[in-house]
Amino acid sequence: CCSACEIMICLFVSLQQCVWGKVKAHPLQHCRRYTTAGDSGSNAGKIVAASLLTVGGGLGSTILYAKWDPKFRANIEKSVPYSDQLFEMALGPPPPPLVPLQKKPVRVTITFTFPLSVFDACLHKDHHEPALKERPAEEVSARLAQQDKVEQDALAALTAGLEESLGSSAKTTLQAIGAQEAVLTAIATHTNKLKEAMDSQTPPDEKSTQWKALNEALSDRTRAMEEAEEALLKAKGELEILRGVINSAKQSKIDAARPQILAAEENLHSMIVDLDKVVTKVQTAQTEAKIMSQYSELVNEAKAQFQQELANITPEIQANWKGLSGKLSADDLNSLIAHAHRRIDQLNRELAEQRVREQIHIEVALEQQKLEDQKALERAVASALEHRREDMRLEQEKKVQEVREVMEAEMRTQLRRQAAAHTDHLRDVLKVQEQELHEEIMNSKMMEQETHYRRLTQEQLDTFTLDMNAAYARLKGIEEAIDSHVIAEEEARKAHQLWLSVEALNYTLKSAGADSPTEPLEGAVGVIKENCAENEFAQALASALPEESLSRGIYGEASLRARFYDIRRLARRVALIDETRNSLYQYFLSYLQSILLFEREQVAPPAKLAPEDLDTFRLLAYATYSIERGDLELAAKFVNQLRGASQRVAQDWLKEARLTLETKQVISLLLAYANAVGLGTTQAP
């Protein structure tokens, strides 16, 4: 990034100079005569302006680019001091770094631990299940007693509720029935009064009292009807409440309350039936009263009409013409008689017409009556059906109740029988056990004597067995001594064989040439493996030899030494090259260094390596020293510490050295082992 800045600045400057240079060239050639004095001033000004522009441009472009690329900004802030303040002033605080992805591992661990915890919980749960046992008998009876008490309480509450609601509903029903009957009487009196009033036989002054009484009766009737309506509503309400209470009692499922529930239901049903009957009676009375009132209306209407006609004919005569028969003149009488005749004729005609229409009217009336009767019949039938249904349901419930009681009694007798059988059985078993215990006590005395005899015989047997065992052990010892002698000889033979094969292997090492490896060691190793198949240590060591040495053989120490000097030269030449420095220029520098650096070829290595000893040249000096003294291992260790291109160059040599060292180590181990085994198996004469 810094180089980018520099490059930009350089470009800018060169551009400037190019432009300025071009512009400068021509005017200078034309105007040299005139502007020699002002030239240097303007030149200096131009230079100053150009440099200011360059610097400003550089800064501005840096700031713009930093705004766009936060990494560039961070780089500049790191390398140029106080640039972070400048950036903060110009652009604001730097953007926060991206949050690293740390969250995922947490989630993973949670999912891993969760199944474990569930598993744990399952295990623990299983543990507790077998710990359940039967509750003791006292607890059971206590619980039963508690349950019974609870039932009794509920039953008492239920019955109290039922009785209360029954009482209240009975009272209201009676009230309603009384009200309805009062309505009936009121309607009857009213109708009677009306009939009397219609009847025209009474004298006039009594008529007015009659009419008054009629009005009173009418008002009585309306009042009684309202009261009856109210009472009916209340009674219906109470009945609904009672029904609700009965239903809840049924749901509580207490058997002992059943008969009471049944009785309450019966009461409810009868109350409903009575109420309905009374209501129908009132309705019939009402229809009759309606007929009566219609009749009275008609009669009144006819009377009024007659009076009207009479008034038309004889206007001077006032009401109640009966008492005025002496005051009338002959004309009036005649006209009255004529009017009466005319009226009679008219009425006769009407009567004839009426007779004719009688049939039709009667049929129409009959039809209407039939319809009304039908409706009334249906209503009656429906209500009767409902009542019958209710009756049957109640009967059925009663029967169910009886059957249940019978069943309960039977079950109780069966259980009692079973309990009796159980106690008998227990008694028998106890008797048998008693007898057995008796017999055992009798037998124990004989048993003691028997045990004594048995002990004596056992002692005899034991002594005999001991003698036999001792003799047998001695025999075994003799046999083993002979066997071990044979084994020892066998071992000695094997050790000898092992030693021979290892020596053969050692000899093959000497077959290394100047630049070529030894023969492949397969053959000798194969021999070892064949001959010493039982010797595990030898087998393990034989298979620990590296593959390369078996198939290709190893290089000798002399060839490795010779090769080392080549390596050394090359490693010195590329000492400066590593991952960061590897351009051609660095190669050139490295070569130069290797030529110009003067040092000793061999330096004795210290006992401990310090960090400054890890320099390529020092390491190579130590390695040369070691290899001249024949210590290939130490030399390889030093060469292993090389880094960069030097390491790469020495890689193959190091591999070969490792191979040789490994093989030699294994073979020396085998040799030592073979010697040790041989020593171990030699027998003193």
Place this chain on the structure above:
Amino acid sequence: MSEKELGQKWDRCLADCAVKFGTGLGLGIVFSVVFFKRRTWPIVFGTGLGLGMAYSNCQNDLRSRYVLHSKYFSFEQKLEAFASS
């Protein structure tokens, strides 16, 4: 043999340099004669081009061991691989 590797690289380098130098020179001469009226600068340019390419190739070859080849993994892929293993 790892010690012979460097020598081989240098051999390749020099051979490449010679080839490119010759080619650059030749092309430069051709261009100079054909397009640019026998001026010197195409020859110089071509030679420079050839030498530059040779230098770049040599450097790349010597550097080839140390160039990093990377692949982008997504973290989820790695985690899946880990969880399924």
